[in-house]
Amino acid sequence: MIFTLVWENVRFKPVRTLLSVLLIAVPVTLILTLIGLSRGFLDDSARRSQGVGADIVFRAPGTSVMTFSGAALPEKLTEVLTQTAHVTQATGVVNQPIGGFDSVTGIDPAGFTRMSGGFIFREGRIFEKPDEVVVDQFYADQRHLHAGSVTRILNRDWHVSGIVEPGKLAHLFVDVRNLQDLVGATGKLSQIYLKLDDPSNTPQVIQALQAKFDGYAIYSMKELVSLISVNNIPLLAGFINAVVGIGVIIGFAVVSLSMYMAVLQRTREIGILKSLGATNGFVMGIIVSEAAALGFGGTIAGILLSFVTRWAMLHIAPASLPQAVVPSWWPIAGLIAMGGALLGSVYPGLMAVRQDPIEALAYE
Amino acid sequence: MNKPPDSIIQARGLRKVYNTGKVQVEALRGVDLDVPRGEFISIVGPSGSGKSTLFHIVGGLTPPTAGEVIVAGRNVSTVGERGRTELRSSSVSFVFQKFNLLPNLTARDNIRTALYISGKEPDQFDPELLSLLDLLGIAGRLDHKPSEMSGGEQQRVAIARALATRPAILLADEPTGNLDSRNSLAVLNILKDLNERLGQTILMITHNTEAAAFGHRTLHMRDGRIAETSH
Numbered sequence: 019m020i021f022t023l024v025w026e027n028v029r030f031k032p033v034r035t036l037l038s039v040l041l042i043a044v045p046v047t048l049i050l051t052l053i054g055l056s057r058g059f060l061d062d063s064a065r066r067s068q069g070v071g072a073d074i075v076f077r078a079p080g081t082s083v084m085t086f087s088g089a090a091l092p093e094k095l096t097e098v099l100t101q102t103a104h105v106t107q108a109t110g111v112v113n114q115p116i117g118g119f120d121s122v123t124g125i126d127p128a129g130f131t132r133m134s135g136g137f138i139f140r141e142g143r144i145f146e147k148p149d150e151v152v153v154d155q156f157y158a159d160q161r162h163l164h165a166g167s168v169t170r171i172l173n174r175d176w177h178v179s180g181i182v183e184p185g186k187l188a189h190l191f192v193d194v195r196n197l198q199d200l201v202g203a204t205g206k207l208s209q210i211y212l213k214l215d216d217p218s219n220t221p222q223v224i225q226a227l228q229a230k231f232d233g234y235a236i237y238s239m240k241e242l243v244s245l246i247s248v249n250n251i252p253l254l255a256g257f258i259n260a261v262v263g264i265g266v267i268i269g270f271a272v273v274s275l276s277m278y279m280a281v282l283q284r285t286r287e288i289g290i291l292k293s294l295g296a297t298n299g300f301v302m303g304i305i306v307s308e309a310a311a312l313g314f315g316g317t318i319a320g321i322l323l324s325f326v327t328r329w330a331m332l333h334i335a336p337a338s339l340p341q342a343v344v345p346s347w348w349p350i351a352g353l354i355a356m357g358g359a360l361l362g363s364v365y366p367g368l369m370a371v372r373q374d375p376i377e378a379l380a381y382e
Numbered sequence: 383m384n385k386p387p388d389s390i391i392q393a394r395g396l397r398k399v400y401n402t403g404k405v406q407v408e409a410l411r412g413v414d415l416d417v418p419r420g421e422f423i424s425i426v427g428p429s430g431s432g433k434s435t436l437f438h439i440v441g442g443l444t445p446p447t448a449g450e451v452i453v454a455g456r457n458v459s460t461v462g463e464r465g466r467t468e469l470r471s472s473s474v475s476f477v478f479q480k481f482n483l484l485p486n487l488t489a490r491d492n493i494r495t496a497l498y499i500s501g502k503e504p505d506q507f508d509p510e511l512l513s514l515l516d517l518l519g520i521a522g523r524l525d526h527k528p529s530e531m532s533g534g535e536q537q538r539v540a541i542a543r544a545l546a547t548r549p550a551i552l553l554a555d556e557p558t559g560n561l562d563s564r565n566s567l568a569v570l571n572i573l574k575d576l577n578e579r580l581g582q583t584i585l586m587i588t589h590n591t592e593a594a595a596f597g598h599r600t601l602h603m604r605d606g607r608i609a610e611t612s613h
Contacts, residue, residue, distance in 0.1 A: 019494060019495060019498035019504055022487070022491055022494070022495075023484075023486075023487070023495065026486040026487055026491070027486055029486070030485075030486040286482070287484055287485070287486075289482075290482045290483075290484055291484075291495075291499070292443075292467075292470075293441075293443065293470060293476050293478075293482070294470065294471065294475075294495065294496050294499045294500075294543075295467055295468070295469075295470035295471020295472065295499050295500060296467075296471075296499050297464075297467055297471075298467075300499065374444075375443050376438055376443050376444055379478070379482065
């Protein structure tokens, strides 16, 4: 019976219901989009790291898991590392941020091709001149680039020499020496990738390298990928918590206001229910159930809207803002919305319960 | 308080004072009343005479300030809010001048809501209820919402809702106040019929002396007291 009452109540004022649902959906979408972006960004990073084909990554002391910049390793270290037992190849790269979430990566084309198996070109060829850049399909789609296009990176014009399949290390590639000179890091590298004769030797090689290069950040690629998570990105976890908190507050405020208005509009109806002998629990139950229904509707709408934001991201910035679908967060976002909604229904519910039936029946 | 045999309402020295700001309004100033089971009583009186207050106290919508009133075996003066809520769900029902149907719900769901609140099966209307709906002439209007019904139909749905729970007492507050003369007469005849056929105890507030004549006796209220009783 409560279901009928709640259903008819939400149906009776469709605009109010729709607005409430949409407003509750906003924080759900916000949370799912943020989580999706974090996850998408990290998954993309992990996938690209795996695409290098290396077994070990070697970084300077004090670098974090998600290193976007800084060329602190001497280039000559590449040769030293190659001489380590079981290491068959070493290739160094330079990362340089170019604004937003994007960065350009300097590679040695021959070494990188040997290690990763080479790029799969969809258009054009590898860079040959100092002003040439190779971009992956995501970045090309994002910037509407084709082989032969000109794009501006690091305050200078570059010619796109080729467009490659995504999934290998980065979205933009230039010659490593060219980039070193350009950013004032001649002879320096951001990280060095190592390939071994047999991947099963990885722990043994890492141990040997750690003994020799004390304090350096040396990870197996498996370990690096597993470390690419929200908790290892400084401030990201805190940022997500802040957005979740905002979600609860918005859900609470929206439902509180909506149900407060609903209780005011239904003063007479509450009086009627009380004249029929409805208990305080019954009246409260209707208000809370209605808030739960709005919270549920808001959750569903929020999840659907997160697909809309994903679609928008894919079309606007597939390289910079890859948004993943994270179904494991749907119930969490739903609980946050429901929590806010139920919390928001408490005061209007108490207001309804405390109404004097005689005054409520006289309400016009 | 000694309760006369088969008396369903008994009030002694009933007083009610409302505090409106700094002013105290004495709505009832010592009402004594005995209503035997199955009686149809009309209550008349000018505005402010206390008839609505008496009605609200008997219906368990508000407690008296002083005195004692026993309704269907419950001492309304002492039972507290929960007890008064139980009284409304199990023993008394209201019919109001403004019908007071839940506007979002169909006639059927209005009746179902009352059945549900009183703890009865809301989904199956028993034969007695079905024959009541026939008697009221609304069996074919159950799937309509109040906004789709005439005033007379709405009041008949309100009567059906009130009686669906088989209350010991039906309290009708100006039940014909919003109806034209044809529908007023129809509603009054229905109330009289229900009283005669089912032995339904009815207390009806009215301003209309012709309507009051449908009851077995009429209580005339003035200044918070029962000034006169006529048969």
